[in-house]
Amino acid sequence: MCTRYQRRSMHSYNMATGKDLPCILVQEMGGSFGVMEEHVDYLEERFTLITMKELKEKKEQVADKIVCIFNWANKPDIDRELLECLPRLKVIASAGAGVDHLNLKMISSYGVKVANTPNAVTNATADLAMTLLLVSARSFLEGHKIAMSPDTDHFHANWVSRGDITGNTVGIVGMGKIGYKIAQRAKAFEMKILYHNRHQRLEEEKSVGATYCENLTDLLQQSDYVILVVNLTPQTEKLIGRRELKLMKPSATLINVSRGPVVDQDALVEALQVGEIKAAALDVTYPEPLPRDHPLLKLSNVIIAPHMGTATRDSLRAMMEDMVQSMMDAVNSHSISFEVTDI
Structure with missing residues (x-):
């Protein structure tokens, strides 16, 4: 149960294609570091959202399904332990232009790409x-x-x-x-x-x-x-x-x-x-x-000021949509639109 909406099942289904939606990892729903509630419907039309709590509780069932990480407000924390338990991970999509919170060389060593949202901010x-x-x-x-x-x-x-x-x-x-x-x-x-x-x-x-x-x-x-x-x-x-x-x-x-x-x-x-x-x-x-x-x-x-440079509804929406684009690119094996290449 989330604060203002009912979450879809962790096994979301695309009615148009008849296939399960790709799974992405998020910190949580709502809260200080979670997916914004107004963005959830947009994300759930395209992905199955798995929270860090769900990953910890159902690691054996969900870890090998996760292909992207939605890194919003610098969460979830990206470390070796997390990367090693996600064998199918393709990309970490990070909100904002700065990626100093990510160890790019370590992430790259696992064959995982990083994308950010430089244009949206x-x-x-x-x-x-x-x-x-x-x-x-x-x-x-x-x-x-x-x-x-x-x-x-x-x-x-x-x-x-x-x-x-x-x-x-x-x-x-x-x-x-x-x-x-x-x-x-x-x-x-x-x-x-x-x-x-x-x-x-x-x-x-x-x-x-x-x-x-x-x-x-x-x-x-x-x-x-x-x-x-x-x-x-x-x-x-x-x-x-x-x-x-x-x-x-x-x-x-x-x-x-x-x-x-x-x-x-x-x-x-x-x-x-x-x-x-x-x-x-x-x-x-x-x-x-x-x-x-x-x-x-x-x-x-x-x-x-409270680090509010990008804190407008329009900018946050644009950041989320750019992150989605990069994740969909990765899922479809396309060139990642906003890939960070300066590692």
Whole structure:
């Protein structure tokens, strides 16, 4: 029994083909890490859904039927024990663009492919990056508190927000699909756009009037707003540390919509406390959520969101549909539409 619907039998049948539906493994139905209830009908039209609980309870009956894993909210955990008990597994479809929670080399050693959903998350994440920039720049949360406070009897004529946006410089670290979408939005705000990337993106920079910074140092020194949009890899872990923060303008704001470990949080706390940079706006931290006594939560020049870059109904639906496409490709022995090949 699920909270709002009756599950189909674990032996779901395709009336059109007269065949059993392929089996996929999910964490659970509903809950914090399970399949969204509004997605279940779509999935059950195409697959038989087996939960981790069912796998543990009926391992001998179901393990050799599972051909795909639906990895939603980074669950279920993918380890050797799980891979070794699923002999027919073909693909792990992971929600979102980042796959740093998966050991790609280990998974590949079992002959299993990985797919993600890079296209489905671009607009929503870019929108949130600009939201964080705007909210921080205009001291929106502070203004909201003033307007809502029961103690407010007038608005101070000389209260000002932190800074302007139009004409300021935004530095985008990582000009992939999301970074480019952010650049398009920044162009609409008439911002000067710098970007740092492993490779220069000539077509994209021409489209938005961006300037390539081969060295990250150049971008950090010139930018009023630095937006991090990189994948988490050994090379990008703590990409922004004490040295990099010291290079930034004292008036600059750091915005992170990538992964928490891209920033050295201890160094960030120090930089914010002593005024090396003006502010930070973070959609990601480590861990998530932060311990309730973490110093970042006590700083007035920090905005923290609950990793909500892709948290829109449209984006989540698109992610789920892209995951389904990759799983159906694997079931039908086709090339996997959104396969992760950079292992």
